[in-house]
Amino acid sequence: MKHIYMDNNATTAVRPEVLEAMLPFYREQFGNPSSVHWAGRAVSGAVEKAREQVATLINCAPAEIVFVSCGSEGDNMAIKGTAEALREKGNHIITTSVEHPAVLNTCEYLEKQGFRVTYLPVDKDGMLDLKELEAAITAETILISVMWANNETGNLYPIEEIGAIARKYKVRFHTDAVQTVGKIPVDVQKANVDLLVLSGHKLGAPKGVGAIYIRRGTRMNALIHGGHQERNRRAGTYNVAGIVGLGLACELAGAEMAESAVRIAGLRDRLQEGIMSAIPEIKLNGHPTRRLPNTLNISFAYIEGESLLLNFDMKGIAASSGSACTSGSLEPSHVMGAMCVDVVLAHSSTRFSLGRDNTEEEVDYVLEILPPIVQRLREMSPLYNRKEPLSCEECQVIRKVH
Numbered sequence: 001m002k003h004i005y006m007d008n009n010a011t012t013a014v015r016p017e018v019l020e021a022m023l024p025f026y027r028e029q030f031g032n033p034s035s036v037h038w039a040g041r042a043v044s045g046a047v048e049k050a051r052e053q054v055a056t057l058i059n060c061a062p063a064e065i066v067f068v069s070c071g072s073e074g075d076n077m078a079i080k081g082t083a084e085a086l087r088e089k090g091n092h093i094i095t096t097s098v099e100h101p102a103v104l105n106t107c108e109y110l111e112k113q114g115f116r117v118t119y120l121p122v123d124k125d126g127m128l129d130l131k132e133l134e135a136a137i138t139a140e141t142i143l144i145s146v147m148w149a150n151n152e153t154g155n156l157y158p159i160e161e162i163g164a165i166a167r168k169y170k171v172r173f174h175t176d177a178v179q180t181v182g183k184i185p186v187d188v189q190k191a192n193v194d195l196l197v198l199s200g201h202k203l204g205a206p207k208g209v210g211a212i213y214i215r216r217g218t219r220m221n222a223l224i225h226g227g228h229q230e231r232n233r234r235a236g237t238y239n240v241a242g243i244v245g246l247g248l249a250c251e252l253a254g255a256e257m258a259e260s261a262v263r264i265a266g267l268r269d270r271l272q273e274g275i276m277s278a279i280p281e282i283k284l285n286g287h288p289t290r291r292l293p294n295t296l297n298i299s300f301a302y303i304e305g306e307s308l309l310l311n312f313d314m315k316g317i318a319a320s321s322g323s324a325c326t327s328g329s330l331e332p333s334h335v336m337g338a339m340c341v342d343v344v345l346a347h348s349s350t351r352f353s354l355g356r357d358n359t360e361e362e363v364d365y366v367l368e369i370l371p372p373i374v375q376r377l378r379e380m381s382p383l384y385n386r387k388e389p390l391s392c393e394e395c396q397v398i399r400k401v402h
């Protein structure tokens with residue numbers, strides 16, 4: 001059976017060159033970079049080289065990069081570290097209703113600690129109203145946290161404009177760029193961000209490593225206390241091999257980005273157009289143009305995203321419904337809920353996220369097998385046969401989305 005992987009927003013394969021570069025650090029170069037002897041010295045240079053590679057990709061100074069274990073840790077550090085450090089100044093945080101759980105659940109945690117959080121709504125395309133954002137700022141606001149790209153729809157948020165607003169009101173600005181870095185150009189100077197988070201496993205580096213950019217002079221509390229690594233900003237023995245892998249993946253992504261973004265967008269558009277011309281009653285979720293080059297999120301009315309994925313899986317195709325963190329539950333995604341996608345469509349939202357290894361043949365294979373699967377599932381669907389929208393009262397599956 002063919003294996004076609006179209007779930008690159010969940011995770012990516014480690015690039016072969018990246019794995020090769022990492023291996024020596026599991027073998028002969030096993031030292032702890034914090035040690036002053038030969039074994040430590042042999043690897044501390046590799047960590048610093050990786051720091052430069054990451055910094056170059058996002059246009060900051062190497063000293064402004066702190067290595068962490070994953071995107072979730074970076075988001076926790078950015079938000080909790082700011083909330084604690086600026087508690088005297090104010091207790092209000094602004095974010096959006098479509099953030100990843102790493103941000104949303106951190107904000108909910110802080111609400112329990114006495115912080116006030118504004119969750120900005122989005123329109124039906126999943127976009128923000130910046131006037132609403134500006135109006136939400138008060139004298140108490142200490143942080144604005146808006147993701148650069150949404151993991152489910154691929155929507156790109158106007159980070160430069162939000163950064164300018166944050167500057168105007170002297171509010172700190174954090175962006176979760178886990179889905180963005182490595183896919184499209186990211187420049188922290190142009191974007192006016194103070195804190196930015198990225199994650200290795202989304203760009204061809206391994207799982208278990210990420211980084212946070214902390215603009216020079218940004219006062220933050222640490223999340224993990226212990227040794228003096230990362231100039232007291234993040235304790236814990238370095239994941240040397242992971243960090244080396246992240247550094248190389250960033251360098252490769254930077255070198256290839258222009259070419260690969262165009263190629264991947266071409267494949268994504270071929271998939272989108274093929275689906276749209278072959279299957280009726282579908283809806284594109286997210287903004288049609290302001291989105292990542294690799295992401296396509298479509299709802300196939302009347303069918304369950306989960307059953308579609310199961311049928312895909314049997315044909316060797318890996319895609320996803322909702323985000324990797326929330327799929328497995330039958331609740332529709334909070335992102336679809338925030339976009340007011342109706343219940344029949346929310347349940348059938350399916351995400352294809354392409355990557356550098358996908359080919360035109362793979363797209364064509366998906367286009368060949370998809371229409372008959374959708375047709376068969378619709379024929380089996382009681383909703384399709386009755387041709388009427390489901391009311392909230394009748395909804396057995398969704399607890400509360402609107």
Ligand SMILES: Cc1ncc(COP(=O)(O)O)c(C=O)c1O
Binds near residue numbers: 071075100210
């Ligand atoms: C937008 C976004 N933020 C944060 C994360 C969490 O990153 P990690 O898996 O490295 O913890 C993800 C992962 O899916 C994501 O898509």
Ligand code: FES
Binds near residue numbers: 391401
């Ligand atoms: S349709 Fe709204 S809760 Fe079921």
